[in-house]
Amino acid sequence: MALPLDPDAALMLRVKDGDLEAFEELVQKYKHPIVNVIYRMLHDLEEAEDLAQNVFVRVFQSAGRYEVSAKFSTWIFTIARHLCLNEIRRRGRHPAQSLESSQNEDEEHAPRQYPDEKICPPPQAFLQKELEQKVQEALGELPEKQRLAIALCQEDELSYEEIAKVLGCSLSATKSLIHRGRETLKAKLKPYLRSGTWEEPETETLPVKGCLP
């Protein structure tokens, strides 16, 4: 008995025949996870969107080579991984000057501005923003493969086996990459993990005495 065809694979078969509507459906379904993963890798939203666009165009171009036996999500994330790593290498070779840094230089000469004491941002939102920044910084300092493994781990579309396929390593090596990445993150974010500045999600609370604050 033949296995039922994966819906994404069915769409890809239509894309193979040049069906743009099927392609649009795939873009609609995968745009968020793909942009998210690339954004976690590059930390530049515009660049992430441009690269994600390239990923989808590459999918469209290579539709003829797509084999139904391969899971579509694994295939598209593998393309995204290749393009991401190429972009990181390209950046390494031709480092672009950050607009922020030149802006900061301009600001040094600009007249100094003082915050209005009467208008304060809500402290919780301010703290959250700071934490997001810290987490993003800590993620950015991880080695590329660990960062990618953790970014893929946050996506619901992929199982551990599929993440391993995307990364091109064994299942145990993938779990080890994630574990090492998380250990580094825990060490870097320890004060934030302990202070409880960012309250934990309620769903993680366990019915063990003294287990969670």
Added chain:
Amino acid sequence: MKESMQEAEYQNLIETSWRRTLSETERARLGKFLEAHPERQESWREDAALNGLLRRMPGAAVSSNFTARVVQAASRVPAKPAWRRRLEAFPWLGGVWVPRAALGAAMVCCGVLSFHGYQVRHRAQEARAMASVSPLAGLASIDWLENFDTINKMNKVQVADEDLLTVLQ
């Protein structure tokens, strides 16, 4: 045995918690394990807090016209020429090994040709060297061999010279 099973299950639950929020049953199992192993509570607390941090990280906001842009870009991709489409009917031809094999074959051909060239050059060089020496190495005249037998026999002493040996001693 039971201990190692519990350990494996704990590890499994931890790995699940990295990806998604644990279900009620899973949390109950984890709670039971942590009750029995209070030394793991601190580690779990940190893990859970990190899970929270990562899950609360806002996703990238994708522009509203992203899909339209992508579809437009894809529709602008020029259609592949007929030979390319025919080639795609044989996916093994587009495999990574084809260019590698072609490169390997080209390298072997280059090696064979350069070795053959070297051999041809080497032989020509030897032939030239022999040709330059050959006029000097002409055959000896037959008259030189006139007393060959006599001279040859002079070296061969048949009997030991006893008198000479006695004098020498």
